[in-house]
Amino acid sequence: MMETTMLKIENLHARVAGKEILKGLSLEVKAGEVHAIMGPNGAGKSTLGNVLAGRDGYEVTQGSVSYDGKNLLELPPEARAAAGVFLAFQYPVEIPGVNNTYFLRTALNAQRKARGEAELDSMQFLKRVREKLAVLHLKDELLHRAVNEGFSGGEKKRNEIFQMALLEPTLAILDETDSGLDIDALKMVADGVNAMRSSERAFLVITHYQRLLDYIVPDVVHVLADGRIVESGDASLAQKLEDHGYAWIAERKLAGAA
Amino acid sequence: MSAALIEEFGRGDAREREESWRYSKTALRALSQQDFVAADTDAELPETLRAQFDWMQTRGRRVVLVNGAVSERYSDFADVGAMVTVGETGGTYAVRIDGGIDGPVHVVYVSVPSAQPSRWRASTSMVVVNGSARMIEQHLGVDGAGVLGSVRRRIDLGEGARLELVSVCDLPESASLYRLLDVHLGAKATLRATHVLLGGRLQRLDMQVELAGEQARLESRGVFALRGRAHVDTHLDVRHVARDTACDILWRGVADQRARGIFHGAITVAAGADGSDAKLSNKNLLLSAQAEIDTQPVLEIHADEVKAAHGATVGQLDERALFYLRSRGIPLAEARRMMVTAFCREVLDGVADPDLRERLAQRMHAALPVEE
Ligand SMILES: Nc1ncnc2c1ncn2[C@@H]1O[C@H](COP(=O)(O)OP(=O)(O)OP(=O)(O)O)[C@@H](O)[C@H]1O
Ligand SMILES: [Mg+2]
Numbered sequence: 001m002m003e004t005t006m007l008k009i010e011n012l013h014a015r016v017a018g019k020e021i022l023k024g025l026s027l028e029v030k031a032g033e034v035h036a037i038m039g040p041n042g043a044g045k046s047t048l049g050n051v052l053a054g055r056d057g058y059e060v061t062q063g064s065v066s067y068d069g070k071n072l073l074e075l076p077p078e079a080r081a082a083a084g085v086f087l088a089f090q091y092p093v094e095i096p097g098v099n100n101t102y103f104l105r106t107a108l109n110a111q112r113k114a115r116g117e118a119e120l121d122s123m124q125f126l127k128r129v130r131e132k133l134a135v136l137h138l139k140d141e142l143l144h145r146a147v148n149e150g151f152s153g154g155e156k157k158r159n160e161i162f163q164m165a166l167l168e169p170t171l172a173i174l175d176e177t178d179s180g181l182d183i184d185a186l187k188m189v190a191d192g193v194n195a196m197r198s199s200e201r202a203f204l205v206i207t208h209y210q211r212l213l214d215y216i217v218p219d220v221v222h223v224l225a226d227g228r229i230v231e232s233g234d235a236s237l238a239q240k241l242e243d244h245g246y247a248w249i250a251e252r253k254l255a256g257a258a
Numbered sequence: 259m260s261a262a263l264i265e266e267f268g269r270g271d272a273r274e275r276e277e278s279w280r281y282s283k284t285a286l287r288a289l290s291q292q293d294f295v296a297a298d299t300d301a302e303l304p305e306t307l308r309a310q311f312d313w314m315q316t317r318g319r320r321v322v323l324v325n326g327a328v329s330e331r332y333s334d335f336a337d338v339g340a341m342v343t344v345g346e347t348g349g350t351y352a353v354r355i356d357g358g359i360d361g362p363v364h365v366v367y368v369s370v371p372s373a374q375p376s377r378w379r380a381s382t383s384m385v386v387v388n389g390s391a392r393m394i395e396q397h398l399g400v401d402g403a404g405v406l407g408s409v410r411r412r413i414d415l416g417e418g419a420r421l422e423l424v425s426v427c428d429l430p431e432s433a434s435l436y437r438l439l440d441v442h443l444g445a446k447a448t449l450r451a452t453h454v455l456l457g458g459r460l461q462r463l464d465m466q467v468e469l470a471g472e473q474a475r476l477e478s479r480g481v482f483a484l485r486g487r488a489h490v491d492t493h494l495d496v497r498h499v500a501r502d503t504a505c506d507i508l509w510r511g512v513a514d515q516r517a518r519g520i521f522h523g524a525i526t527v528a529a530g531a532d533g534s535d536a537k538l539s540n541k542n543l544l545l546s547a548q549a550e551i552d553t554q555p556v557l558e559i560h561a562d563e564v565k566a567a568h569g570a571t572v573g574q575l576d577e578r579a580l581f582y583l584r585s586r587g588i589p590l591a592e593a594r595r596m597m598v599t600a601f602c603r604e605v606l607d608g609v610a611d612p613d614l615r616e617r618l619a620q621r622m623h624a625a626l627p628v629e630e
Contacts, residue, residue: 081587093582097600111587
């Protein structure tokens with residue numbers, strides 16, 4: 001059986017604030033797969049997420065990104081979202097004065113409209129919200145507040161996954177969603193992700209910890225260092241990194257080169 | 259001619275007038291280079307304009323001034339009740355309220371252009387002897403040749419009286435308006451004023467409030483949301499004269515394209531006004547590189563045991579928040595509109611009547627600058 005390639009990144013170079021951060025990154029993700037991306041602080045993991053989501057100021061100088069056969073880089077962020085790309089932010093943004101429910105409904109309906117689907121009325125929308133809230137054990141009360149405002153660190157992260165559940169993207173990029181979560185919340189987040197795994201959907205899971213990958217078992221693990229993928233392997237690679245640290249990769253590279 | 263307009267619209271001596279018009283001098287000069295004829299006070303109001311003020315809730319309690327003169331034809335004061343007396347004395351149209359009334363009094367000022375640039379002047383007064391009252395003030399205009407209107411208004415609140423004033427000024431780019439609002443608050447009187455300023459070639463609001471009686475209180479909320487070449491200049495001047503008086507001023511400003519906004523908020527706590535409490539918050543948002551906003555908070559304290567806090571900022575939309583909204587599928591223009599609406603929300607929170615609040619929110623939402 002041949003699975004279809006969903007995301008194909010080739011020789012991607014990107015600059016932020018005049019500095020080259022991604023230096024020839026290549027990566028291929030097929031529908032149905034979960035890829036974990038690990039790597040030292042400052043390696044460019046969040047930069048990759050931001051480039052894929054279309055953030056201003058992240059300038060691609062070389063290379064290409066195709067998603068479902070389309071050139072992803074020429075789409076504005078909202079069009080990428082409508083096409084199924086979702087980024088769970090490493091640092092979710094607080095937006096005072098914008099009600100969370102209103103925000104979610106506007107987002108969902110904007111995506112549906114862009115795809116030519118019927119918009120949901122408030123009854124249909126609320127029904128869907130309730131279903132998804134239950135999975136993540138989020139308090140109703142958070143919906144009545146402003147977007148992320150005054151949310152605890154863990155609540156913000158769970159809110160990202162709740163949004164993902166609601167928006168049902170086809171490519172979800174989770175940027176350190178596990179950081180700052182307590183053990184129970186980590187399980188809830190993992191359950192939320194696992195419930196969504198399907199043959200049509202792919203995940204890029206950026207994390208520093210093996211623990212998340214015990215719950216969300218990845219098909220492929222990559223090491224991103226200095227703007228490039230320097231090592232890829234199966235789920236056991238994460239355990240090796242946990243045991244030996246990133247220096248181990250560098251040493252192996254040196255040994256290989258010699 | 260320019261000097262003449264400054265003289266007419268300025269207060270204080272020549273230097274003070276210059277100073278208070280420093281950001282709008284050019285705009286005023288441009289205005290005064292026209293030859294104005296007297297505006298037509300019998301002008302016909304188009305149906306679309308009438309629909310903008312003919313609200314169900316204020317039927318029977320509405321005064322309409324067409325180019326500064328009370329219009330018998332469009333006013334409807336049938337239902338106003340015994341507590342309210344209205345009448346004209348010496349060219350000033352006066353509303354006097356003695357005792358609480360239920361519905362709001364609705365005062366509508368309409369600027370209708372002539373073939374050439376035209377001018378009108380109005381003078382009104384509102385006295386609430388006691389009880390509590392609500393007033394909605396609305397300024398509207400028809401696009402066309404320039405119209406310059408000026409309104410001098412006096413509000414007097416007697417001891418313990420309370421007035422909620424909601425004022426919306428929604429002008430086409432051809433209309434200009436100068437407003438002087440002179441407020442006098444007696445002991446324990448409260449004025450809660452909410453101003454929404456949208457558009458206009460040159461709009462100037464001078465609001466002078468004297469907290470003359472002990473425990474008098476002013477709550478001033480306001481917002482300007484400007485686009486195109488709109489120019490709005492707001493001057494608030496609050497004087498604490500008596501002991502234990504309070505003011506709470508919260509204004510927001512948004513300017514897009516080539517619009518220009520000015521907020522000047524001065525609070526003076528006079529000697530003897532001990533125990534007063536003065537609060538001023540002014541935040542502004544610039545949506546384009548060509549737009550400009552100036553804010554000037556001024557606090558002068560000559561009394562003892564005074565609590566005072568003030569802050570003023572001019573900033574831009576938070577790019578991170580904008581990206582967050584877009585990354586969830588919300589188109590740029592809508593994302594900007596959401597954030598600007600949120601920025602202005604606090605101002606409308608002060609309007610007690612939910613229907614009116616919703617009406618204002620919708621009007622503002624539609625008028626909000628969201629250029630890409
Ligand atoms: N807006 C920016 N301005 C300047 N430098 C930036 C900006 N964004 C990222 N960088 C720099 O780019 C490099 C990569 O950052 P990035 O956030 O992608 O790292 P990361 O791999 O996600 O790290 P972490 O594990 O700490 O989250 C860092 O050196 C960072 O300082
Ligand atoms: Mg990061």
